[in-house]
Amino acid sequence: xxxxxxxxxxxxxxxxxxxxxxxxxxxxxxxxxxxxxxxxxxxxxxxxxxxxxxxxxxxxxxxxxxxxxxxxxxxxxxxxxxxxxxxxxxxxxxxxxxxxxxxxxxxxxxxxxxxxxxxxxxxxxxxxxxxxxxxxxxxxxxxxxxxxxxxxxxxxxxxxxxxxxxxxxxxxxxxxxx
Numbered sequence: 001x002x003x004x005x006x007x008x009x010x011x012x013x014x015x016x017x018x019x020x021x022x023x024x025x026x027x028x029x030x031x032x033x034x035x036x037x038x039x040x041x042x043x044x045x046x047x048x049x050x051x052x053x054x055x056x057x058x059x060x061x062x063x064x065x066x067x068x069x070x071x072x073x074x075x076x077x078x079x080x081x082x083x084x085x086x087x088x089x090x091x092x093x094x095x096x097x098x099x100x101x102x103x104x105x106x107x108x109x110x111x112x113x114x115x116x117x118x119x120x121x122x123x124x125x126x127x128x129x130x131x132x133x134x135x136x137x138x139x140x141x142x143x144x145x146x147x148x149x150x151x152x153x154x155x156x157x158x159x160x161x162x163x164x165x166x167x168x169x170x171x172x173x174x175x176x177x178x
Contacts, residue, residue, distance in 0.1 A: 002058045005020055005058065005059050007019055007020040007029070007059055008020060008102070008103055010099050012091075013036075015036050016032055017029065017032045017036060017099065018032055018059060018061060018068070019099060019103055020059075021103060021107035025072060025073065026072065026100055026103055026104070027055070027057070027070040027071065028071055028073070029059070029061070029068055029069070029070060030046055030068075030069040030071045031068070031069065033071065033076060033079065036091055037080070037083060037087075037088060038087075041069070041079070046069060046075070048082070049071065049075045053071060053072045053074055053075035054069065054071050054072070055070055056068065057070050073100070077092070115130040115132035115137070116130065116131050116132075117129075117130060118130065118136060120136055120138070127142055128142070
């Protein structure tokens with residue numbers, strides 16, 4: 001007997017999407033995804049996907065145990081491309097920025113509140129951070145890239161305020177001219 005999977009249910013424009021994580025990979029109900037794309041995804045349409053991008057699972061679907069055709073995360077993106085429609089961009093963004101993070105967060109063990117790596121988008125790029133105790137933490141050596149620098153008029157030395165004094169105290173400052 002196959003196990004009964006309990007999915008998370010997401011709602012977009014009054015349509016439901018059943019999704020779950022199996023072995024650290026996101027899987028989505030093909031029928032629900034088809035409804036959101038304005039199509040009917042039956043077995044024939046999903047045959048163009050790779051064998052490892054589709055599978056049938058016994059899912060708790062609206063309270064009933066039901067064999068359900070599921071497609072992987074990569075298959076979702078492939079279907080969005082194969083069946084192009086202008087609304088699919090909004091659907092892709094919703095899946096990428098809302099559904100997948102919530103799905104992964106709900107299925108990630110807390111690991112005793114250990115720090116986890118992350119990325120912080122900053123004005124001029126990205127910065128590696130560690131998420132710990134519900135806050136992003138930045139390495140001390142990465143701080144100078146966050147603070148603006150200004151050049152003193154008439155000197156070759158770059159001053160960077162209080163941070164420059166601290167930095168020069170800990171690290172050899174090659175920009176100090178000596």
